Amino acid sequence: MMEQSEAEFAPEMARHATAADLRAELGSHDLSRHLALFYRSNESQLAAVTAFLVKGLQSGHRCVYLLDVNTATDIKSALRRANVDVEQRINAGDFVIRDAEEVYLESGFNPTEMVSTLETEANASVADGYNGLWIAGENSWCFHTDQSFDHIVDFEADFDAACPELPVTALCQYDLDRFNGTSAAKALRTHAQIIYRTQLCKNPFYISPADYRSTDNSELNAQLMLEQAYSLTNARRDISDREQRLDIVNRVLRHNIRNDLNLVQGILEMVNETESLSAESHQRLAIAIEHAESVVEMADKARYIQQTTGNTTVEPQRLDSLIKTAIEEVTADYPAADVQRSGATGVTVLADTNLDVALREAIENGIIHQDTDSPTVVVSVLTAREDMAQIEIRNEGSIPNVERYTLEEGAETPLEHSSGLGLWLIKWIVENAHGSIRFPDSNAGEACLQIELYLVPS
Numbered sequence: 001m002m003e004q005s006e007a008e009f010a011p012e013m014a015r016h017a018t019a020a021d022l023r024a025e026l027g028s029h030d031l032s033r034h035l036a037l038f039y040r041s042n043e044s045q046l047a048a049v050t051a052f053l054v055k056g057l058q059s060g061h062r063c064v065y066l067l068d069v070n071t072a073t074d075i076k077s078a079l080r081r082a083n084v085d086v087e088q089r090i091n092a093g094d095f096v097i098r099d100a101e102e103v104y105l106e107s108g109f110n111p112t113e114m115v116s117t118l119e120t121e122a123n124a125s126v127a128d129g130y131n132g133l134w135i136a137g138e139n140s141w142c143f144h145t146d147q148s149f150d151h152i153v154d155f156e157a158d159f160d161a162a163c164p165e166l167p168v169t170a171l172c173q174y175d176l177d178r179f180n181g182t183s184a185a186k187a188l189r190t191h192a193q194i195i196y197r198t199q200l201c202k203n204p205f206y207i208s209p210a211d212y213r214s215t216d217n218s219e220l221n222a223q224l225m226l227e228q229a230y231s232l233t234n235a236r237r238d239i240s241d242r243e244q245r246l247d248i249v250n251r252v253l254r255h256n257i258r259n260d261l262n263l264v265q266g267i268l269e270m271v272n273e274t275e276s277l278s279a280e281s282h283q284r285l286a287i288a289i290e291h292a293e294s295v296v297e298m299a300d301k302a303r304y305i306q307q308t309t310g311n312t313t314v315e316p317q318r319l320d321s322l323i324k325t326a327i328e329e330v331t332a333d334y335p336a337a338d339v340q341r342s343g344a345t346g347v348t349v350l351a352d353t354n355l356d357v358a359l360r361e362a363i364e365n366g367i368i369h370q371d372t373d374s375p376t377v378v379v380s381v382l383t384a385r386e387d388m389a390q391i392e393i394r395n396e397g398s399i400p401n402v403e404r405y406t407l408e409e410g411a412e413t414p415l416e417h418s419s420g421l422g423l424w425l426i427k428w429i430v431e432n433a434h435g436s437i438r439f440p441d442s443n444a445g446e447a448c449l450q451i452e453l454y455l456v457p458s
Helices: 006-027 042-058 072-081 086-091 100-105 111-127 139-144 149-165 181-188 209-214 218-272 279-309 319-333 355-368 401-409 422-431
Strands: 034-039 062-067 095-099 133-138 168-175 193-196 199-202 314-318 338-343 348-352 376-382 388-396 436-438 446-454
Touching: 006 042, 006 199, 006 348, 006 446, 034 042, 034 149, 034 181, 042 062, 042 072, 042 133, 042 168, 062 072, 062 100, 072 086, 072 095, 086 095, 095 100, 100 133, 100 139, 111 133, 111 149, 111 168, 133 139, 139 149, 139 168, 149 168, 149 181, 149 209, 168 181, 218 279, 314 319, 319 338, 319 355, 319 376, 319 388, 348 355, 348 422, 348 446, 355 376, 355 388, 355 422, 355 446, 422 436, 422 446
Parallel strands: 034 168, 034 193, 062 095, 062 133, 133 168, 338 376
Antiparallel strands: 193 199, 314 348, 376 388, 388 446, 436 446
16 A cells, blocks of 8 residues: 555544544543534534544443434444444444434434433443443434424423433534524523534533523523623633733743843853852852753743743644654753653654644653763653553653642642743643643652643544
8 A cells, every 4th residue: 555645644634633633622521411513514523423422432331323414334434534443333232323313203203202212222321331322413304304493402401401310421413504593593502512613612502401491582592692692701801801911920020030130140150250269159159050040941931831832733743753853852952861762653643733842841851850971761652542642751760749749730839839840831732632741650760751642543
């Protein structure tokens, strides 16, 4: 088989990025039991459906897909592109494809009976050893009935009321080119979470089933939406004002600290050249100069963090070239260091485009914290999980408990705070792509930083 060129590889990666990014987002959030997908293209529909079903299968649920417009072949092909062994899953009973019209309309549409049927199927899935039922349905089946959409959306409200008590998670799909604005608005109000433009969103227009049933005035519904939109606008304005103030304070502090310390550093170095000083005085000046340099470097790093993490792009990236470049750049600055590469190759992950910065920072951090003239760092890539890749950076030494605690908690206090910005920079870059950093237990006298990122099918 001929190897794909970069031109051929790019659109494939773009398609995988959409599904992989959403899969990562679904994996990093607590999901509502009742979600809705709003889409305009078959491509975005399949990307979202794939992410949803892969999440369900990997979390130990029985998954059911209810077809209307798509074919079984369409759904199977989309799952295969996400590295799902579809035939094995179907044969094992993990995945079932059924016709939506047969499920909903075979005996005439009855919302109460449908909720009861879903409850029976969910409990049967648990009895069979699954964590519950994971169901995705194309709601275009409702165009095959003479009943009004109000009757259909009443079922959505009934199910929404029942699902918190059931071991079931459902994704209802709405094609915006087929459902008109009024129907979509009604559907919007019955789902606490929605997927739109391949983004998982908390739905500000959701209302409880009881409120939905008691609200039949269109003007009242419109007022509710307007009030919620108004509240969101005010909240965003408050956030924007706060960010602007922090940006100004941050810039002034960084600018002043850097300039003033550069001046202090220069004066200290001039004084240190005075021959009449004692050896002890030279030693004290060297310590002061070293600390001044450290603070200047921290100010520069703070500026870099603001520039890079403020404008992020997440896309598929091949680890081989990133790790190779990071090692070459770090060893150019630290020629006495021995940085080794091991583990899996040919791995592509979903990551922030600044991942190379995080890798360089992690490797350099491993070098400078070793008390030896010839430090060694080992960078390993592991793919033990089917959906995640782990990048491990190991070196002699240890990571202080306070550093581990503040990074794992994601916040600092006056009593518990880290000593620098390097590990925070790594954490923020990794988490931009819904990844995580960990400090797994390692051998005595060895420090280990583990970066976890979502795999992108190759």
